[in-house]
Amino acid sequence: MSDDSLSQIINHLINGTINEEDHSELQELLRDDPQARAKFRERMDLEASLHTWASEDVLEAHPVVNGRRSTWALVGAVAAIAAVLLISFVWLKQSQRGEQTQIAEGPRQGLDPVIECGHLIQQADCEWKQIPPANGRFSRGLMELTAGVAELRFDSGTDVVLESPCLLKIDSSDSAQLLAGTVFVDVTEVSNGFLLTTPEANIVDEGTQYAVSLNSESTEVHVFDGSVIWTTTDTSSNFEDRIISGEARRFSRDAPHRPHRIPFGKRQFVRRVEAEIRAAAGAQLLVYDGFENLAGKLRRGRSGFGWAGGWESAGRGHGQLAEVIDAPNDSVFGIDREGHRLLSVQDGIDMRRKLDTPIDVSSHSSIFMSLLVHRTKSSSDGQASFQVLLEPDSNSPRYTRRHSVSWGITSKGAPYVNNAGKVLETAFPVPVDQTCLLVFRYAVEEPNSAATMRVYVPGDLVDQTEPTVWTVSGVQSARVSRFNSIRVNSGKDGVWQLDELKIGTSWSAVANSVAPGK
């Protein structure tokens, strides 16, 4: 590998845009080549030096903030020591008095301890009343989210998603107190457990995913996976209630030892939405993604069903994917999107998600795919196209490229289909700044296939059965045997919003709406 190539691949590594293949190649090279390692260490020294220099620069520009210096250097060195000293001091006081001592909350004064508990993942639209943590980390203390959705990835291995408005007090890397609002807790397989408390109760997980919603009158617990044990904080009561997967309880805050069974998922938790869609569409709906990624993390592979994992970059990069944002509070084609999320695609993003089970085309007469697509005004200039590809099951990039079936909208707004290289587009553009429903059909007509698409604009009534008239119809090519991944990309100037991606074996499975919010 040349110096330039090595430098380039190290840049991708530093930027976080390296793909798995290049990462493996770099790792092998570094393992075998001392000179490459020397160059790598030289580059990392530059990174460390820039980091040190920039931090010192901040220190000079803002020497003291709230009585303490706010740089990594002091946080890293002095505050860490101060933390140890203060913890020791508090521990000593506790020992001496034989009672619990609470460390002060709110803005830190002087050299209060900074006990970091994990990483914060938040959307750009998040708003905090309590001062949000710095450097992507959060520490002990109160966090109040007033807008948006954020995820706390505790160092202990538990992920907690906060839906605004939410007031949470972080106690440690494996415990927190919910004081108001809704959280979704995922105690991952590497975690040793997590303790969530409310003013009236302790909720102990037993390897689980659950959601808790707390308001002034009651607390609701919905368990999606595993089980949780609810105990009251009132030590005079020995009440204990185990809530298992698929169950939900409401506890009045006046009487936390009296559980009330409530319908599971009565609250609109993400998993409930997906379950409703699956139930409404039945077995003919094979794949779904509503992009209900609460913390906007497409790679986690949690949204939807029918997928083998999360969305990944389809190009060289390993970095930024499309962004998950709040959907508008509207109703489109019978789908109430209040409180939902959608996918914002721009900057020439190219990403892929593998299917859990490849779709065997030969066993179905047609494959249908639908998507809500919103084309913004800025998409009308430059390279602003949008494309969805169904990629065949093949290890050959060349075969995949040549036999992919795609559909989308050109930079000028014209819907089109491309059946393994044979393209047909319509002259009528989709309207800008409006959400349209696109339904694509891949029909098997042995030994060939035909790709067609129907576009519905706002105000259109969506056909309840497969229509006879298509917006773009009938481009034929040789049949592909199986599809194993979906790829979505946009031109570098395109700005698109996508929602409710569905793949099924019948028209009704993908085109008939459900209104999960109602």
Next chain:
Amino acid sequence: MKLPDPSDDRDIKSADVFVSLLMEHRHRLFAFILKQLVNRADAEDVFQKTSVILWKKMDQFDNDSSFFHWACGIAHNEVRNFLKVQRRSKLHFDDELTALLAEEACEEDVASDSRLNAMRECLNRLSDRQQKILRQCYSGSESITQVAERLGRERTALYKQLARLRDKLVACIRLQLAKEGGMS
């Protein structure tokens, strides 16, 4: 760990010594961790944890030996612990390569500091605008994408500019160190 007693002068002196040592070695220790983890946020996390453990184990430190080399051993253990939990969510080097990089990086304490000093000289040769871009990309927790958005620039363009600036700095640092008769 022995609990510090604020009324005990020896404990205060011990803390002073520790702070002094950590501040003196913080850059090279951060560089040591970064060479194994690459990601700056990850390296910061491990650096902080390492700092606390170093303090806890300070009574085991032999004053006649090298603080940096002692700290390297503890920091490398923290890197390994970090990777055990984090490996599933990100691309990281495997244990074998991480250990190899740690072994070699532990011998580069002087080199890291020399490169930092040389870089300071080299930064003076960049324009204010170039320095400002570097500062914005390296001083906070923002991703390059977020910095690009704030500056109203294309993310890919910013990546390219950063790559050019890094290449320029590496070349300048080599030259600077060669002039000083140091390593390159």
